[in-house]
Amino acid sequence: MDRKRVNACIEEIVKARKADGGLKQVFWVAAGGSNGGFFPAQYFMDRESKSLRSQSFTSNEFFLAPPSSLGKNSLVILCSMRGTAETCDAASLAKERGATTIALYIEESKLTEVCDYSFAYESISYDETEASEMNASYGLFLAMVLLKKLENYEHFDLAIESFSVLDRVYRDAWNYTLPLAKKWAERNKNESVIWVLAGGPAYGAGYIFSICNLEEMQWISSPTVNTCEFVHGPFECTDKNLPMFILISEGRTRPADERVLAFLKKHTDQNIYVLDAKELGLSRIDKRVSEYFNHLLFSPILNNVYLRALAIAKNHDYHYRRYMWQEKY
Template sequence: MNIQEQVADITKQAAQKLRQNGKLENVVWVAAGGSFGGFYPAQYFMDHESVKVTSESFTSNEFALNIPKYVGNNTLAIFCSMRGTKETCVAAKKAKAAGATVIALYVLESDLTKISDFNIKYESIAEDTSRTEHVNSSIGLMLAMNIVNETEGYPNYKEAMHGFEIVDAIYRRAVKVTKPLAQKWAQQNADRNPIYVMGSGPTYGAAYIFSICNIEEMLQIASPTINSCEFFHGPFEVLDKNTSVFQLISVGRLRAADERAVRFLKQYGGDKVYLLDGKEIGLNDLDDSISEYFNHILFAPILNNVYMRALSKVTSKDYNTRRYMWKVAY
């Protein structure tokens, strides 16, 4: 059974369990940090494709401290944590106590896998041996696609599942293309602080993870995330010829927003502005009906495994070191 079949099977089982007390009416996606950002493509897909099932995403501690009143017997609650982050486990317990059916995405077994009704093991995005369709963001997106297909039918389901069959090969080619580009970017931005990261729509989650997990957590460099659409409502006032900006250009309906930002960056920014286009990393190799939803699936590992590592090398900062995480009480 491949991962697409495994996810489809678990979705069907979860839907059947929900029907014992009612039906699948709403989904919540709950996680912290990079895992929270990894659910962005799933939420984006639900926002734009789901008619019958409502969907919201929450960072774990917000959910744990203030669980929505609608969470109950008709809720599918999907959690993600590599090692069983404390607040994610607390949030899962509260969802389960409220009557929700719980699915957990995990790497190492923990309290989270004990709490959940169904578990799906994923592979870390940071491991070069991990297959792209097996990382948490891919599995989250698969779950979203299967939820819609199960409840109302998703007309591009076949094309989407085929996309997961070929996305790893596309990613491997993109790594080869971007490595020399990343080296040049890192050399040009080694002394820049902050580094702004911009994206919109289907790339915003990848931009967010690149900022908070890769640049800030791993390299201890300030890195605000800016939505390309919101750039013109305040943030563009910080732009000058020395500002470091990393702009993601998506494939799909939000591309126009990214291109608008690019035009302004080219006119008023300097040589610290960097553009990474989805078309250049292989998103056009996917069927047009589903390529938009795969933006994050390709951007996120390239940013983590190519660009972050290149900046780490140039700045001589070991990306495995931390100041506070896992070291002090928080």
């Protein structure tokens, strides 16, 4: 991650917008897994920002029903691997409204042509990609730099140090989960439905695991259920034959995850799979900032260990699609 360039970019934007009354809001805009990758940034902003408004939108919604506050006091940060049309349309709209735009990308496209600034990230799918180089890491880092510049975020230096150790934690977690994922995959290879339960700072990772890994890549129906909402309706579907995959996060919302797990163990422990951030080593990051790194650890483990194990067990190539890239939609 080019931290110096990101810092310089945000400093330049903040300074340039002072004449117009300063930055008042930041919008995170993307589609699919890229949209899910902005959850850590939004979660961080929701908890730490005192004055800067922050909202996360899926690209098409942002384009079709943009917020009325979108304008010269806005920063719009967009992400797309190769320039998804909806995200490019959202970027063009943001520019028309006078907002400053930043693109996160893998391949240059119309998105990088339209946006004022751009930063290349590395795909989560490549084994050599460092955890700090993923799109979600860039999003979180941008959010932290924004609050450092605008509100002097007190744990900024500690958070930046955490990015430096993140990849070591991820690699150790990878090795730890390989045999566990293989057993889980063998048990679930014939399932047509797998629920994913996650909450708080881990919700985005659970959402991506559902819609991108299980549904898009393995054609398994997979609702993502927020652990804070589980006992307000979804728990009525609890059944010994329903596979559930639950993420236990590190941080303030962990008690909500543990409450769900306790309920499931009471009523059925036959088909529950638990992935705990503490067991994966997130406690190696200082507790004052560790909750903001849940997604950055969970998401690559789910994508590169659990998805792959399931694809092998099912003999279902996760690169194959029935509709995506096959039809006009």
